[in-house]
Amino acid sequence: MTTRGAGQDRARPAEGPLDAVTAFAPGRVNLMGDHTDYTGGLAVPMAIDLGTEVVFHPDVTATTIQLSSSIETETAQVGLDMSSDSWDLGMLLPEWARYVGAVVAVLRPRCGGKGTVSTTLPVGSGLSSSASLEIAIALALGYDGDAITLAVACQRAEQAASGVRTGLLDQLAIILAQAGNALLLDCSTLKTEPVPIPATVEILVAHCGVARRLATSAYAERRAECEAAERSIGPLRSATPWDVDRLSDQVLRRRARHVVTENVRVRQFVSALERNDIVAAGRIMNESHDSLAMDYEVSIPELDELARRLRAMRGVLGARMTGAGFGGCVVALAERGSVRLPIRGVDAWVVRPEGGACRR
Numbered sequence: 001m002t003t004r005g006a007g008q009d010r011a012r013p014a015e016g017p018l019d020a021v022t023a024f025a026p027g028r029v030n031l032m033g034d035h036t037d038y039t040g041g042l043a044v045p046m047a048i049d050l051g052t053e054v055v056f057h058p059d060v061t062a063t064t065i066q067l068s069s070s071i072e073t074e075t076a077q078v079g080l081d082m083s084s085d086s087w088d089l090g091m092l093l094p095e096w097a098r099y100v101g102a103v104v105a106v107l108r109p110r111c112g113g114k115g116t117v118s119t120t121l122p123v124g125s126g127l128s129s130s131a132s133l134e135i136a137i138a139l140a141l142g143y144d145g146d147a148i149t150l151a152v153a154c155q156r157a158e159q160a161a162s163g164v165r166t167g168l169l170d171q172l173a174i175i176l177a178q179a180g181n182a183l184l185l186d187c188s189t190l191k192t193e194p195v196p197i198p199a200t201v202e203i204l205v206a207h208c209g210v211a212r213r214l215a216t217s218a219y220a221e222r223r224a225e226c227e228a229a230e231r232s233i234g235p236l237r238s239a240t241p242w243d244v245d246r247l248s249d250q251v252l253r254r255r256a257r258h259v260v261t262e263n264v265r266v267r268q269f270v271s272a273l274e275r276n277d278i279v280a281a282g283r284i285m286n287e288s289h290d291s292l293a294m295d296y297e298v299s300i301p302e303l304d305e306l307a308r309r310l311r312a313m314r315g316v317l318g319a320r321m322t323g324a325g326f327g328g329c330v331v332a333l334a335e336r337g338s339v340r341l342p343i344r345g346v347d348a349w350v351v352r353p354e355g356g357a358c359r360r
Contacts, residue, residue, distance in 0.1 A: 018058040018111070023139035025357035026051035027127040028173040029205055029331050030322045031182055032269040032288055035296055036259055037167035039226050040188035040237040042266040044195060045169060046203065047177030048351040052119040052132040056140035062112030065141070067100055070118040076100040080112055084160045096133075102157035103134050109141040122347065124211030126321075126328025131170035134158060135357045147175045147356075148190060164219055179355040184270050188237055197353050198276050201317070204332040204339050206310060206348035208302040212327035219324055222255065222296065229256040236260060258295035262288060282317025282333045289320035289330075298325030306330045306346070314338055 026047040033043030054067070068075045076097030082088065084105035089098045117136075121129040134154040143150055151171035158166050172185060172192065181194035197203070229252045230236055233243040236259045244260055247253040265284050272281040289307050293299035303321045307330050310319040315338020322331040332339075341348055 018060070018113075020055060020057045021140050021142065022053065022055045022360045023136045023358070024051055024053045024360055025132040025136035025139070025174050026177065026354040027121040027129060027132050028170060028177070029127060029203065029329070029351060030169070030173075031203070031331060031333075032285065032320075033185075033262055033266045034288070034292060034321070034323065034325070035222060035226075035298065036262050036266070037169040037185075037187040038165070038223055039230070039259055040235065041259060041263045043169055043185045043187065044182050044266055044269060045173035045177075045185060046182035046197070046351075047174055047354040047356060048127065048203075048205070049354045050120040050127065050349065050351060051354065052117065052121060052129070052136045054115055054117050054136040054140040056113055056115035058111045058113040058142070060111050062114075064112050065100065065104055065109070066114045067117050067137070068115075069096065070116070071123070072096055078104050080104065080109065084156075086160065086163060089161055098161040099130055099133055099157065100137060102161035103137045103141070103154070105160065106153050106157045107138055107141060107143060111142070115140060122207060124328065125207055126212045126323025126325075127205065128170040128174060128323075130158060130162070131174055132357075134161075135171065135174055139357060139359050148172075151175050165223060166219075175356050177354060177356040180353050182273075182353060184266070195270055195273055198273060198278060200276065200336055201278050201281075202334055202336045202339070203351050203353075204310070204316070204334050204348060205322070205329050205351050206306055206332065206343065206346050207329050208300070208306045208327065209346075210300060210302050210327035212324065218298070218326070222298065225252055225255045226259060228252055237263070254295040254297075258291045261291060261295075265291075278317055278333065278335070285318030285320045285331075285333055286311065292321055292325060296325075300326060303327070303330060309346075 027050050028045045031044045066077045074094040078101045082101045082104045092098045092101045123129045134157050154171045178194050184193040244256045269284045307319045310332045315335040317333045319332035
């Protein structure tokens with residue numbers, strides 16, 4: 001990618017259709033570090049070999065962008081003058097057109113056209129299907145700025161389309177991913193370090209059967225609780241367990257305890273993978289799920305039961321919910337070749353660490 005920023009004016013050809021552009025953005029699974037990003041904490045996301053492809057045919061005479069989907073019956077049609085106002089985006093139908101409209105509103109492409117969207121990501125699974133869609137659209141529409149600016153632009157689009165103050169984890173993980181690796185992501189500095197996935201393990205993702213809808217979840221409430229805790233004890237990124245114990249409100253204490261201990265678990269998890277101690281890595285994943293379920297209260301019975309079921313399987317070292325919670329998927333760390341698919345009654349995939357979003 002070059003260094004030009006989102007929405008910067010570009011030369012516009014005089015007339016005629018342009019060459020088709022194909023862009024791909026992977027989904028992501030979070031191996032460790034959920035609900036730490038919006039307090040500047042640590043996480044270990046991994047881009048996966050499921051994702052979204054957009055094939056776009058630019059046309060300088062067109063004043064709209066039309067995208068058809070392999071999984072949606074209705075076409076998304078958005079004018080180039082689309083506003084990022086929540087009311088204007090909310091009027092777009094079908095619902096997925098709001099994400100298209102938000103990207104158009106943020107990037108301000110100079111050229112309309114038609115295209116197709118196809119995806120192998122299960123929607124509502126907590127595998128960042130919306131961020132994958134937004135990034136693939138941005139690249140297909142010709143974005144050519146730097147990676148961080150693209151991530152921030154697509155975060156703005158996500159927030160405008162969903163109405164939720166989401167963090168930057170998904171976008172950074174999808175754009176900055178390196179094949180064969182997860183990323184140690186510092187959400188305070190936005191710095192990343194590759195974390196090689198040991199050859200002795202494989203990553204299993206399984207859907208609990210309940211779709212996650214972030215806009216109707218308690219995500220905003222949890223974020224507000226973290227902000228309230230920080231007003232009392234300072235940034236959770238640098239807080240200690242002793243700081244957490246100073247909180248008199250029991251709910252805020254539990255929320256802060258999850259964030260503080262989860263940041264510690266991220267470091268421990270990365271260290272375990274680096275020394276190929278996969279048993280320890282699995283145990284840390286189990287501890288993370290318990291913290292998300294009990295202290296942060298973002299799990300649901302279906303996620304808890306699926307995590308228990310996966311942990312009981314031969315060769316599985318650990319399992320935890322992944323993503324914002326309230327539905328979606330469980331991610332499990334397993335000895336390579338130990339898990340046989342399909343698992344009865346469960347949609348599940350063995351996923352590989354994918355490289356970052358790109359034009360093809």
